């Protein structure tokens with residue numbers, strides 16, 4: 001225990017803590033621009049400076065360890081003017097078109113400028129002119145807005161282990177870019193959007209489809225339907241000032257109808273369907289000498305990661321399409337037939353916590369007869385924007401339920417939104433498929449929580465399986481290397497691209513800290529605890545779908561609609 | 574020998590190299606090919622198990638690396654102190670204007686390229702430029718312009 005003094009008050013700190021950590025615990029909000037909680041400090045921006053008695057200059061609190069006897073001041077005029085000067089300098093070559101900017105009103109740089117009372121332009125540098133990179137289906141890069149904080153580079157490297165982008169050139173020519181400054185679309189970027197979540201400005205954002213959706217909603221002759229992913233109902237509320245972890249499933253459904261969608265479907269339904277298909281695939285592989293371990297395939301960032309970095313493992317990927325794509329395929333086949341609508345007139349929109357889903361829906365194999373399974377993907381953030389544009393406030397609406405014929409979901413399907421959820425759902429149903437009976441207790445605590453890597457040995461009848469759950473591709477790469485090096489005790493592996501799963505997806509509301517993400521996760525688990533239907537194989541509408549349309553899991557129709565294949569991909573990496 | 578095998582050969586010469594060899598490897602490649610191609614960046618990246626973005630980032634940090642093939646006529650303009658004092662900036666601007674490219678670039682027809690160097694060790698002759706390794710001393714804007722126009726003319730014939 002260290003005894004230090006903060007603004008004249010005695011405070012205790014732990015050995016090894018940074019000054020910033022101590023101050024945060026004390027409720028003192030120190031502005032930061034380059035700091036990423038959980039990663040090593042980089043000390044690049046100097047926004048976080050404080051005064052330490054006896055030190056020759058101001059100290060960056062994010063990277064400086066607290067020491068016994070330290071006397072810290074956080075708000076002296078010197079500190080405030082140093083911080084102000086940093087912001088003023090950052091603004092000196094900045095476009096400053098907040099009014100037209102995607103982050104206007106929700107921008108760290110703008111917030112800091114306001115917070116430091118910057119009311120006029122102090123330094124006038126030459127405004128940066130750089131071209132936008134709109135080549136990616138998921139992410140837009142606008143280097144003019146970049147303040148070179150480096151957070152995107154670190155997340156891409158240290159969390160995702162992709163390193164699609166880095167600092168290029170040096171000095172005042174420095175930019176963030178890909179190898180050879182090529183478009184993000186030909187780089188190794190896996191479209192996860194984790195960089196967007198950390199970017200303090202509008203230099204990184206999702207490729208927006210809000211206007212496209214608005215247009216089709218009022219286009220004559222178009223039948224516009226929407227699906228929403230399991231993680232959206234527990235995060236969208238934050239955009240409307242609810243506290244993190246609030247579930248507004250029913251209100252959100254009502255809001256979607258108000259906006260003008262003809263049908264509202266819950267992607268958790270096809271998550272249940274995924275479990276039937278993927279569970280059967282696993283049992284078939286495990287009992288029939290198929291390729292193992294089998295990897296889940298619902299996370300499109302992960303799929304691209306395998307295609308480009310581990311093509312030798314493509315046969316290990318489940319052939320199941322993701323729940324989004326399964327729903328899309330069913331909407332334009334089963335649903336269209338049932339409702340007697342020409343699939344050409346259906347516009348299929350999905351609301352996803354994910355930027356990579358935009359990439360996924362555009363994959364050439366994700367459609368039939370020149371109809372894409374899914375036409376537009378909106379992230380949770382874009383969905384909030386859509387609601388604001390159309391003036392729909394979910395908070396005042398009465399909850400409604402999703403539409404038939406996909407109107408039922410189990411809480412197992414809902415748990416797809418969090419790391420471990422697919423595995424937990426799969427284990428529950430695989431147990432049933434193998435033994436014919438139900439698990440004595442459904443909850444599998446070992447698979448829950450924010451840890452990047454979780455493991456479990458599952459016993460069902462005579463079969464025993466090694467199961468692993470990883471989230472964040474850094475954790476995934478570690479496991480892949482173990483398997484490459486000969487590790488053979490695993491048979492089924494769930495991979496989610498984003499740390500913690502879709503609840504922390506790259507399309508989710510900005511500025512969520514780890515506590516907010518945990519709250520979203522806890523809510524999904526609470527929903528499971530309270531649910532009357534907790535296993536996918538008992539979903540009556542899924543059963544009906546098999547009876548009326550699909551036949552059996554892995555049957556002919558399933559193969560045609562719900563399964564796919566992946567190919568080695570050459571990228572600039 | 575095709576360009577590909579040149580890079581392969583250089584990499585083979587650094588069989589178990591780690592990331593600390595990145596600069597010498599890039600230098601050898603530039604020496605052999607005149608520039609660092611995208612293909613070379615990818616190959617070095619595979620060889621050192623480093624992301625291509627990182628290789629490119631490191632390479633662009635240093636002035637010594639070029640990323641475009643040199644032109645048939647490669648003009649190096651000295652921007653060292655002595656040449657600067659003697660007006661090498663206007664010499665550079667003039668060449669850039671004549672060729673409509675910037676230092677580091679190559680004209681689209683592949684004929685001309687410009688490079689800025691820091692000192693050629695001929696300060697007594699400042700300002701100096703070199704054309705395909707041949708030194709031209711005490712260049713004036715006039716002289717430079719003529720030189721470039723002559724070459725252009727020669728190529729159109």
Ligand code: SF4
Nearest residue numbers: 097098101107201202
């Ligand atoms: S990035 Fe922020 S500061 Fe820059 S123009 Fe956009 S809103 Fe304004």
Ligand code: SF4
Nearest residue numbers: 156189190192193195
């Ligand atoms: S989207 Fe993901 S992979 Fe692509 S640059 Fe951002 S962090 Fe890296």
Ligand code: SF4
Nearest residue numbers: 146147149150152199
């Ligand atoms: S793109 Fe955003 S996160 Fe990346 S360096 Fe620029 S401002 Fe920082």
Ligand code: FES
Nearest residue numbers: 043045046048062
């Ligand atoms: S937040 Fe401390 S230096 Fe950037």
